[in-house]
Amino acid sequence: MQRVFARSVLDAARTVPDGVTSHTGPRPKRRFDVYRNNVYVSLIDVLAGRYPVILRLVGDDFFRAAARCFVEACPPRSPVLMEYGDGFAAFLEEFEPARPLPYLSDVARLEWAWNRAYHAADRQPLSADDLAPIAAEDVPRLVFELLPSVSVVSSPYPVFSIWSTNISDVEVEPIDLASGGEDALVVRPHLEVEVRRLPHGAVGFVSALAEGACLAAACERAMAESPEFDLQTNIAGLIASGAISGYRLPGGTEI
Amino acid sequence: MSVPPEQHDDPIPARAGVGLKPEHYADILDGAPDVGWFEVHAENYMGEGGPPHHYLTAIRSRYPLSVHGVGLSIGSDGPLDRAHLARLAAVCDRYRPGLVSEHLAWSTHDGTYLNDLLPVPYDDETLRRVAEHVDEVQSTLGRQMLLENPSTYVQFESSDLSEIEFLTELVKRTGCGLLLDVNNVFVSATNHAYDARAYLDAFPVEHVGEIHLGGHAEDRDDGDARLLIDAHGSAVADPVWDLYAHAIARTGEMPTLIERDNDVPPWPVLEDEARRAERVMRARGSNRVSAR
Known part of the structure; x- marks a missing residue:
């Protein structure tokens, strides 16, 4: 019974299941439609709350139509809805009506990273003082532990600028799409999720650190991506962002 | 099965409580409103960290808390989602709620979560299955749970028990308690053309541990009959307040929740509704209490 009921709820083209009835007649479509509407509207609302910049960029009608297609294609697999909508960026990339806005999926990735950071495990960030005791000769071998909330989003579009003006400004700033790509760091050092623009090369650097590479190896990867990569600035930036929760020296100190 | 009696250090008082919304975290922590729970x-x-846990921990240190599950799908015709039940148990271990409740409904099929409380037929097969699921929840949590009467929009030809018979038998088999949602009573009674007061008069009130009050929306069905929708997006309606007075005269003073999940208004609006519930509770619930 529930198989047929669930299929009919998800697909409005199906008829009301046999055995469903009411005092005004059997197989009551308008009554059954309440369930259909509840399911779709509530899930579209979840996505609208999770992707406020996408909503602002495309407008309510477009967003709700796109979100409905997403819900049809990828309904939730868990009752924990804070985890729902991970695939929306990939969906937008393939969504034909969104083709004229090729930056949408990267903005969606940034918004997903924000949601992920909001609910990630809490960890106290290190300050510059915590790192002061490290001997200079040990620095290249240092392995940093990043906060569980850290993500990086890399884009050939000005994804940080688009997100930033749409999330906070009453009147959005005009953005030149030809101004080049931007990368963003998302982290929640305390209660507030923070999104910062990363300098060139930093994506490779932070990604390498996140994978457990030592500082020297991470630096090498960053230099390969961007010759002007500056290690001092980037480490200082990461500490200031509150993105580092600990460090260790292989075979030695751990904090 | 036998269920241990409630042995929690912070029971839910016979007062009005309010459904906690993130919009009101600051109002509650800064204003310390006089609501019961x-x-x-x-x-x-159920996330790992972040503001929800931060604020709930702070609020829990000042108020009793009730935990209301919406996703366990106790009415599923398949097995319970053990991983989800474990998450519910973790929330209960962390926040030590005075009451734990869920719905007589299903929401997951074949791993797909539909995010709505879908109806079950009232028959022996469903009764057996729901009783098994309630047993499993209670033995996993190590405590009694309350099950909420649903608001429904359709009925099933296969139902051969009334909702009251179904709930009464479920309580008998599992030892669970009941959460009496008075708005759901009004919604279902209107939608299925029965008398809400007669329903309340037949309800096994001795097993009620909590009452819910919420708002509903109104539509028309295929035959142009009234069709009420349990939307939780507006104030408690006047006929539901009347029914609440009727219910509370039978249950006695009882923890009563003001529920608002959509179009959440500023905090004082909900605090006013909570005060109104307490006035009704004091005026109408005392007969029963003094008769004890």
Whole structure:
């Protein structure tokens, strides 16, 4: 019974299941439609709350139509809805009506990273003082532990600028799409999720650190991506962002 | 099965409580409003960290808390989702709620979560299955749970028990308690053309541990009959207040929740509704209490 009921709820083209009835007649479509509407509207609302910049960029009608297609294609697999909508960026990339806005999926990735950071495990960030005791000769071998909330989003579009003006400004700033790509760091050092623009090369650097590479190896990867990569600035930036929760020296100190 | 009696250090008092919404975290922590308790949807506190846990921990240190699950799908015709039940148990271990409740409904099929409380037929097969699921929840949590009467929009030809018979038998088999949602009574009674007061008069009130009050929306069905929708997006309606007075005269003073999940208004609006519930409770619930 529930198989047929669930299929009919998800697909409005199906008829009301046999055995469903009411005092005004059997197989009551308008009554059954309440369930259909509840399911779709509530899930579209979840996505609208999770992707406020996408909503602002495309407008309510477009967003709700796109979100409905997403819900049809990828309904939730868990009752924990804070985890729902991970695939929306990939969906937008393939969504034909969104083709004229090729930056949408990267903005969606940034918004997903924000949601992920909001609910990630809490960890106290290190300050510059915590790192002061490290001997200079040990620095290249240092392995940093990043906060569980850290993500990086890399884009050939000005994804940080688009997100930033749409999330906070009453009147959005005009953005030149030809101004080049931007990368963003998302982290929640305390209660507030923070999104910062990363300098060139930093994506490779932070990604390498996140994978457990030592500082020297991470630096090498960053230099390969961007010759002007500056290690001092980037480490200082990461500490200031509150993105580092600990460090260790292989075979030695751990904090 | 036998269920241990409630042995929790912070029971829910016979007062009005309010459904906790993130919009009101600051109002509650800064203003310390005089409400009896708060209730949360368990699923909103199943993340690893972040502001939800931060604020709920602070609020829990000042108020009793009730945990209301919305995603366990106790009415499923398949097995319970053990991983989800474990998450519910973790929320209960962390926040030590005075009451834990869920719905007589299903929401997951074949691993797909539909995010709505879908109806079950009232027959022996469903009764057997729901009783097994309630047993499993209670033995996993190590405590009694309350099950909420649903608001429904359709009925099933296969139902051969009334909702009251179904709930009464479920209580008998499992030892669970009941959450009496008075708005759901009004919605279902209107939608299925029965008398809400007669329903309340037949309800096994001795097993009620909590009452819910919420708002509904109105539509028309295929035959142009009134069709009420349990939307939780507006104030408690006047006929539901009348029914509440009727219910509370039978149950006695009882923890009563003001529920608002959509179009959440400023905090004082909900605090006013909570005060109104307490006035009704004091005026109408005392007969029963003094008769004890």
